[in-house]
Amino acid sequence: MFIDRVKVRLEAGKGGNGVVAWRREKYIPKGGPCGGNGGKGGSVIIVADEQIYSLDWYRHKRVLKADKGKDGGTNLRQGGKGKDLELKVPCGTLIKDKETGEVLHDLTESGQRVVLCQGGRGGIGNNHFKTPTRQAPNFATPGKEGESSEIELELKLIADVGLVGYPNAGKSTLLSALADVKVKTGAYPFTTLHPNLGFIQYQDFHRVYLADIPGIIEGAHDNKGLGLEFLRHIERTRLLIFVLDASGIDGRTPADDYRVLREELAKYDTELLQKPYFVVLNKTDAEESKDHIEDFTRHFPEENPFQTCAELGEGVQPIRDQLKSFSLDDENSQSVVGY
Ligand SMILES: Nc1nc2c(ncn2[C@@H]2O[C@H](COP(=O)(O)OP(=O)(O)OP(=O)(O)O)[C@@H](O)[C@H]2O)c(=O)[nH]1
Ligand SMILES: [Mg+2]
Structure with missing residues (x-):
């Protein structure tokens, strides 16, 4: 099988949520907020690779997702970043908008990379919202959704x-x-x-x-x-x-x-x-x-x-x-x- 045209949906990872947490230690009453921020979601990156000759790998793939960011933790722990999804395509691959057919990128050189969908930002933990007048914020923000896009990959071989x-x-x-x-x-x-x-x-x-x-x-x-x-x-x-x-x-x-x-x-x-x-x-x-x-x-x-x-x-x-x-x-x- 030689696939040279595919349609896929790409989804970057959602950011991890910020959390509400309180410092609780012996002899420290009212320890205050200590909720950490969520980690950033993974992005979807497309990379041209001269070792690849076709889009066969994408056959039957409908949706490709990067990892979510991890939620924040107690004691100001920052959530881990979601892993980026790196998709390899042959040199000569055009990335087009699935609906309009507009060419968004043309990857001709090996190693050329495009961040197509940015991962969502992590949410903010309650520690961040602490102010002199608001010492016990009991809220945090959720992680943002990652970007998504519907694309068509079309290969036009590069040869002399x-x-x-x-x-x-x-x-x-x-x-x-x-x-x-x-x-x-x-x-x-x-x-x-x-x-x-x-x-x-x-x-x-x-x-x-x-x-x-x-x-x-x-x-x-x-x-x-x-x-x-x-x-x-x-x-x-x-x-x-x-x-x-x-x-x-x-x-x-x-x-x-x-x-x-x-x-x-x-x-x-x-x-x-x-x-x-x-x-x-x-x-x-x-x-x-x-x-x-x-x-x-x-x-x-x-x-x-x-x-x-x-x-x-x-x-x-x-x-x-x-x-x-x-x-x-x-x-x-x-x-x-x-x-
Ligand atoms: N006698 C002779 N036969 C040849 C020569 N070159 C190729 N052939 C034969 O012609 C036939 C077709 O060769 P291919 O190279 O497959 O032809 P193609 O143009 O790639 O054909 P398609 O892939 O079907 O488009 C094969 O049986 C080859 O062995 C030649 O110089 N002399
Ligand atoms: Mg032939």
């Missing part, structure tokens, strides 16, 4: 590069070949049902993150196949790679696929097509590929695509090199072209 293509084109195979990850691949459409994230680690420790998303087909904007919902995971990428099946094994041509993919992306958000991109023609080992590649070049002479056999890891090094120079040279990202 997004892989888009028809189902079965070899996106996941290419991700496995480029980055050091093992993701599920299969000789049937829609093997990938949720985004996969991987990174290329270069020798100088520089990293480029890639997101592989489920396949897109014609009519995806009308919810055909898995729809276009997953495109939000490439909204934040700086570059797109169109992965096209050059073998035509599913009875289509890469030129047609490319046209359809661009149309579908535009229907989701035209800004996606403003991103720098390049094209990869995959499955070059298949016999039919040669003709399809020629056909593609005739239709799109300006594209200059990479050619790979992702299955065997052939032709992937030039892509790695290109991605590195792209990410190091973000200023000139518009100039990225195929190999």
Whole structure:
């Protein structure tokens, strides 16, 4: 299961109550008030954590509560503070108002934290109300309620590069070949049902993150196949790679696929097509590929695509090199072209 959208109610802890108490000791008559203050309720804090990739933990969770503060004690004892509730979310999580959909926070960096609901203040014990003219206040105040909010968490993965293509084109195979990850691949459409994230680690420790998303087909904007919902995971990428099946094994041509993919992306958000991109023609080992590649070049002479056999890891090094120079040279990202 890969959950990337959840609705939850968050409740901070109520403050502990202040108490009414009297000092009672031998030989000290009328010892006076000694009721302590209540402790503050725990707050709800949301923290972005790079070790987490999805919102799965929140599945079936409706209400998440921080601890209450403890009541004050006798002899001026202050009640203990309620424990804060720290909720971890993946980097790239948007916190939205559940009703209006307004984005309240966008957690992009690991370690970034937001106190979403403040714990309630503790009540005041009767000792506090002692004055020269009121030496025996017999009242205290209750702890305040903690804040609460109804939110929606929505994950938009943070990656440098997004892989888009028809189902079965070899996106996941290419991700496995480029980055050091093992993701599920299969000789049937829609093997990938949720985004996969991987990174290329270069020798100088520089990293480029890639997101592989489920396949897109014609009519995806009308919810055909898995729809276009997953495109939000490439909204934040700086570059797109169109992965096209050059073998035509599913009875289509890469030129047609490319046209359809661009149309579908535009229907989701035209800004996606403003991103720098390049094209990869995959499955070059298949016999039919040669003709399809020629056909593609005739239709799109300006594209200059990479050619790979992702299955065997052939032709992937030039892509790695290109991605590195792209990410190091973000200023000139518009100039990225195929190999
Ligand atoms: N012949 C050949 N087959 C390949 C190549 N790359 C991938 N495949 C095969 O194509 C099939 C689909 O590969 P995937 O990587 O699962 O394709 P995908 O684009 O991720 O597909 P979805 O997850 O369904 O969208 C698998 O059976 C792969 O083994 C290649 O370069 N040559
Ligand atoms: Mg896949």
